Amino acid sequence: MDALQLLVSGLANGCIYGLIALGFVLIYKATEAVNFAQGDMMMLGAFLTLGLNNEAWMGLPFWVSVPVAIAGMAALGYLLDALLLRRMFGQSQIAVVILTIALGFILRFVAGVIWGHEPQSLESPIAGMDLRIGGIVLGLDEIAVIIVTLLLTGVLWLFFARTRLGLAMQATSQNQLAAYYMGIPVKRIHSLTWALAGAMAAIAGILFATKGAIDPNSGLLGIKAFAAAVIGGFGSLPGALLGGLIVGLVEPFAARYIAAGFSQIMPYLILLLILVFRPDGILAQVRQKKV
Amino acid sequence: MNASPLLEVRNLETYYGPIVALRGVSLAVRRGQIVVVLGANGAGKTTLMRTISGVLEPEKGRVLLEGADITAREPDEIVRRKVVHVPEGREIFPLMSVRENLLMGAFTRTDKAGIATDMEMVCGYFPALAERLDQEAGTLSGGQQQMLAIGRGLMARPRLMLLDEPSLGLSPILVKEIFAILRRLNNEQEVTMLIVEQNARTALATADYGYVLELGRIVMDGPAGRLAASKDIQEFYLGMKEESPRGRRRWKARKTWR
Ligand SMILES: Nc1ncnc2c1ncn2[C@@H]1O[C@H](COP(=O)(O)OP(=O)(O)O)[C@@H](O)[C@H]1O
Ligand SMILES: [Mg+2]
Numbered sequence: 001m002d003a004l005q006l007l008v009s010g011l012a013n014g015c016i017y018g019l020i021a022l023g024f025v026l027i028y029k030a031t032e033a034v035n036f037a038q039g040d041m042m043m044l045g046a047f048l049t050l051g052l053n054n055e056a057w058m059g060l061p062f063w064v065s066v067p068v069a070i071a072g073m074a075a076l077g078y079l080l081d082a083l084l085l086r087r088m089f090g091q092s093q094i095a096v097v098i099l100t101i102a103l104g105f106i107l108r109f110v111a112g113v114i115w116g117h118e119p120q121s122l123e124s125p126i127a128g129m130d131l132r133i134g135g136i137v138l139g140l141d142e143i144a145v146i147i148v149t150l151l152l153t154g155v156l157w158l159f160f161a162r163t164r165l166g167l168a169m170q171a172t173s174q175n176q177l178a179a180y181y182m183g184i185p186v187k188r189i190h191s192l193t194w195a196l197a198g199a200m201a202a203i204a205g206i207l208f209a210t211k212g213a214i215d216p217n218s219g220l221l222g223i224k225a226f227a228a229a230v231i232g233g234f235g236s237l238p239g240a241l242l243g244g245l246i247v248g249l250v251e252p253f254a255a256r257y258i259a260a261g262f263s264q265i266m267p268y269l270i271l272l273l274i275l276v277f278r279p280d281g282i283l284a285q286v287r288q289k290k291v
Numbered sequence: 292m293n294a295s296p297l298l299e300v301r302n303l304e305t306y307y308g309p310i311v312a313l314r315g316v317s318l319a320v321r322r323g324q325i326v327v328v329l330g331a332n333g334a335g336k337t338t339l340m341r342t343i344s345g346v347l348e349p350e351k352g353r354v355l356l357e358g359a360d361i362t363a364r365e366p367d368e369i370v371r372r373k374v375v376h377v378p379e380g381r382e383i384f385p386l387m388s389v390r391e392n393l394l395m396g397a398f399t400r401t402d403k404a405g406i407a408t409d410m411e412m413v414c415g416y417f418p419a420l421a422e423r424l425d426q427e428a429g430t431l432s433g434g435q436q437q438m439l440a441i442g443r444g445l446m447a448r449p450r451l452m453l454l455d456e457p458s459l460g461l462s463p464i465l466v467k468e469i470f471a472i473l474r475r476l477n478n479e480q481e482v483t484m485l486i487v488e489q490n491a492r493t494a495l496a497t498a499d500y501g502y503v504l505e506l507g508r509i510v511m512d513g514p515a516g517r518l519a520a521s522k523d524i525q526e527f528y529l530g531m532k533e534e535s536p537r538g539r540r541r542w543k544a545r546k547t548w549r
Contacts, residue, residue: 164398171384171395178382180346183370183399183447 014248020225039222045202077198119213233281303352385429396446491528
C-alpha cells in the first residue's frame, strides 16, 4: 500500500503548507499587506520550541515549551505590526513587501546566530514512532500533523464565526472604513491579526520540526506556501488550506509516478495554470456591492 | 450643561492634503432635533460627517459634544460616547450575515441583554431585516442595505446619529419610507439626528432645522419650514421653476446669500 503512505505523507506536508498559507491570507485579508516573512516566522517558531525543549539546549518539558513558543511568536507578531508596520501606514504596498522580505533575512540571521546552521529535529514525545495497521506502517508524527491541523481548523472556524473578536476581524477585512464607523479599534485588530498569524506560524513550525529537521533556511518553504495560497484563492481561508493540501499531495505523487524532479516544479506548474485559467484561485470570494 | 447643544461644531476646517473641503463650518444640533445639512455633490457633506466621527482630523476648529471637546478623538471613542456615523453608500459588511452586521454595530457594548433587546427593537422597525437575519448582507437590495446600515447604527444605542445621504440611489417610495422611520426613531427612541442630504424636499419635510452647505461653507440656515419656503432653496434645491411673464425661465444672476 505504497499509495496510502504517499497520501498520508503528502497530506501531512500539505497541512504545514496550508497553515503557513493561512498566515499569509490572514494578514493579507486584514491589512492588504503580504508578509513574505511568514515562512521565516514558521522557522523561528520551530527553533524557539526546539531551543526551549531539546536536551542540548534548555531541556524544558515539551508541554511547557510548546505554549511558551506559541505565545512568544504571537507576541512577536503583535509587536512587529505595532512597532513597524503601523508606521508604514499610507506607504506603497511595495515598501511593505520589501520590509517583510528584509524581516525574513533578519529572522534567518538571528536563528543562525543562536541555534547554528546544522539541521535539528524537535524532540517531541512521538518522534520516530510508527503506527502499524495490518501491513502498513505510517509515521505517527505525520498522523499527528493531520489531526492537529484538523483541530486547529475547527478552532479557527469557531473563533471567526462565534467570537466578538473573530467577527470584528472579519468585519475589518471586509470593510475597513465601516469597521472604524462601528467603533472597532482597527489598528489593534491589525496587530492582533499579526499575533494570530505568528501563533499559526509557530504551530506550523512545531509540526514541521516534529516530523523532519529544521535549519535557518527552512523558512524558504514559505514561497511554496505562498504559491499554495494563490492556488487556493488569496483572500480565502479555506482556500489557503485547500491550496496547501493540493501542493502537499501533488509533490510525492509527481515524484513517484512521473519523475523525481517533477515534485519540485509541479506546485509552480499548477500555480501557472491557475493564474491563467482561474486568476482569483480555486475558492475565490466574489465580492459584490450593490448601490 | 443643559444649555449647551448636544452637538456643536465651531469653525471646522478640514483638508485632503492641499485640497480644502471645509472652510470654517459652524453648526449646532439640539437634543431631540433632526437637523439637516443640504448641499450639492462635492459641497463637503461627507467630509463634515467624517470630521465629526473622528475618521478625519480637522486643521482648525472644534467639535463639542454636550460642551466637551471631542475634536479628532479616535473613532471608537466617539462611538463609545454614543455618536454613530451611518455612512454614505451603506458600507455594510458584504460577506457577513444581516445578524452579524447588526452585532458589529453593538461592538462597543458589552451588555448582552441590552444588545438582545435592541436587536428586537431594530427588527421591529425593519421587518425586511427580521426576515433575512441569516442572509449574507451583500445579497440584500439597495433599500434593504440602507435599512441595515441604519439598524446597525442603532445597535450602538446612539444619542446622536450622523446620517450621510440616506436617500442615495433609492426610489422615491423607499426614500419616503426610510425618512418616515427616521422620524419615528427620533420620536420613539429619542435619537437626535444630523442628516446630510441632496434630496432637499424630503429632508426638509422631516427635519426641524436646516443648514445649506456650499463649497465647504454654511451659506444659509433656519427652521426647516422657513428654508423650504425660501426662494433660493426652491430654485436651487427643490428644482421649482418660476415662469417669467414671457414664459421663459427666470435665472437670478446671483443667489441672494452670496
Ligand atoms: N479622499 C479625497 N481626496 C481629495 N479630495 C477629496 C477626497 N474626498 C473628497 N474630496 C474633495 O473634498 C470636497 C468635498 O467632498 P465631500 O465631502 O465628499 O462632498 P459631498 O459629500 O458633499 O459630496 C470635494 O471637492 C471633493 O472633491
Ligand atoms: Mg458625500
